[in-house]
Amino acid sequence: MKASLDIAVEVQSEPFAMDYGYEAALQQRTDIGAIVSFTGLVRDFNETPDVTGLTLEHYPGMTERTLVGIGEQAAQRWPLQAVRIIHRVGYLTPGDPIVRVLVASAHRRDAFNACDFIMDYLKTQAPFWKKEHSNEGVYWVKERHTDQQDAARWSSSATL
Amino acid sequence: MQLTHLNTLGEANMVDVGDKRETRREAVASGRIVMQPETLKLLSDGALPKGDVLATARIAGIQAAKRTHELIPLCHALALSKVSIDFEVDHANSWVSVSAMCRLNGRTGVEMEALTAVSVTCLTLYDMCKAVDKEMRIEAIQLESKRGGVRGDYRRASSAPIVTGEGSAGEVSIGERCVSPCVRVKFLAELRERVGQSDVAINLDQLSSRDVAGLKAALAQRDTRFSVLSDQRTLCAINQVMANDTSRITDEDEVAFFPPVTGG
Incomplete structure (x- = not known):
């Protein structure tokens, strides 16, 4: 039997809890065998060594739609029961959690792969832009070729 | 709040910082x-x-x-x-x-x-x-x-909008007046800073062809700053769905131009 799928995404300027999505994804279900989550934090070094903060901008509407679409694509590849994606926007400082992806599945391999896939697609498709603040000044972060390569892995090879 | 540079008599007074922690x-x-x-x-x-x-x-x-x-x-x-x-x-x-x-x-x-x-x-x-x-x-x-x-x-609260597309919280973005058939164009993130504005409205009759390439050409003709839209890195979405130069534009569409994304 195909388990029911539950996808929810949020984009907000307020901080989120480190266990965000855990209770909501479980919903007292007992068919979930694995929960994998990823939390991304703001580093104090990136394009310059002394990052003091960053401002995140997004395209309201398209962002949420893109994130739901990525969750749905993941669910088409692997049998998933729940996907939770939360992403912060606005001003953040080093150490702040910026993004969290949580995936629930019957088996761990599917959950690991789906979480990895969602982050790769989020980084290359969701309309967010980072502006870094550092001691050298303020600048827009450049896209990374390695992120594109990471996302391309999912279309070029077998996923299991 | 009290001004620390004035003493109780209201005279100028250098604050003793000897007891403050470093x-x-x-x-x-x-x-x-x-x-x-x-x-x-x-x-x-x-x-x-x-x-x-x-x-x-x-x-x-x-x-x-x-x-x-x-x-x-x-x-x-x-x-x-x-x-x-x-x-x-x-x-x-x-x-x-x-x-x-x-x-x-x-x-x-x-x-x-x-x-x-x-x-x-x-x-x-x-x-x-x-x-x-x-x-x-x-x-x-x-x-x-x-x-x-x-x-x-x-x-300082940033004067630049943290989010684009719908204006900052508490603000209503009305946008430029435009006579139908009209397309609303948005510039996001670094691109907004490079062209120096976030929104522009343009009448579709001014486009040589009613697609993204036609829109880019019409904007570039308006102002050379818009030539950045032809940069290969510049991405485009119509009504919040990714598009390209040959994508058709119709009345009341929202077209957004933006640089490669860097979230996560």
Whole structure:
């Protein structure tokens, strides 16, 4: 039997809890065998060594739609029961959690792969832009070729 | 709130900071000098009679930060651990914006040093360019942020929108008036800063072809700043769905142009 799928995404300027999505994804279900989550934090070094903060901008509407679409694509590849994606926007400082992806599945391999896939697609498709603040000044972060390569892995090879 | 530079009699009074704890203090201030586009071009080409304008102004700003206590009566002399001055030459707005950061481990804030650095940097820019431009205007000198100290951190609410597309919280974006058939165009993130505006409306009859390529051409004809839209890195979405040069545009569509995404 195909388990029911539950996808929810949020984009907000307020901080989120480190266990965000855990209770909501479980919903007292007992068919979930694995929960994998990823939390991304703001580093104090990136394009310059002394990052003091960053401002995140997004395209309201398209962002949420893109994130739901990525969750749905993941669910088409692997049998998933729940996907939770939360992403912060606005001003953040080093150490702040910026993004969290949580995936629930019957088996761990599917959950690991789906979480990895969602982050790769989020980084290359969701309309967010980072502006870094550092001691050298303020600048827009450049896209990374390695992120594109990471996302391309999912279309070029077998996923299991 | 009480002003600490006044005593109980309302007289000027240097604050005794001997009992304050030493903390890492940092302040960032900004300002700008507006000039004629021709002056700005000479400046960025290094063709002004007095030589390298930005390098000279940077040194002036650093020197000024160190001597703030000599200029502002009740300021303490501080052993700054770092002063940096940054410039952004903005051809679209025809100004040079100046940002100064001052830092130290000490008992008193460094915002006066950062503000003094910005002021003197701008004055030096004026001095270096005044032979060719008397109309220059120094403006918007302000504290951007400060860290450390008992009153906690301060950060100026950004005047640039944190989110685009629907305006900031509490604001309603009405947009430009446009006669049907009309397309609303948005520029996001770095692209918004490069073209110098966030929204533009354009009548579809002005497009040679009713697709994204036609829109780009019509905008580029309006203003050369829009030529950046033809950059290969520039992405496009119609009604929030990714699109390309051949994608059709119809009445009341929302077209957004933006740089490659960098979230996560």
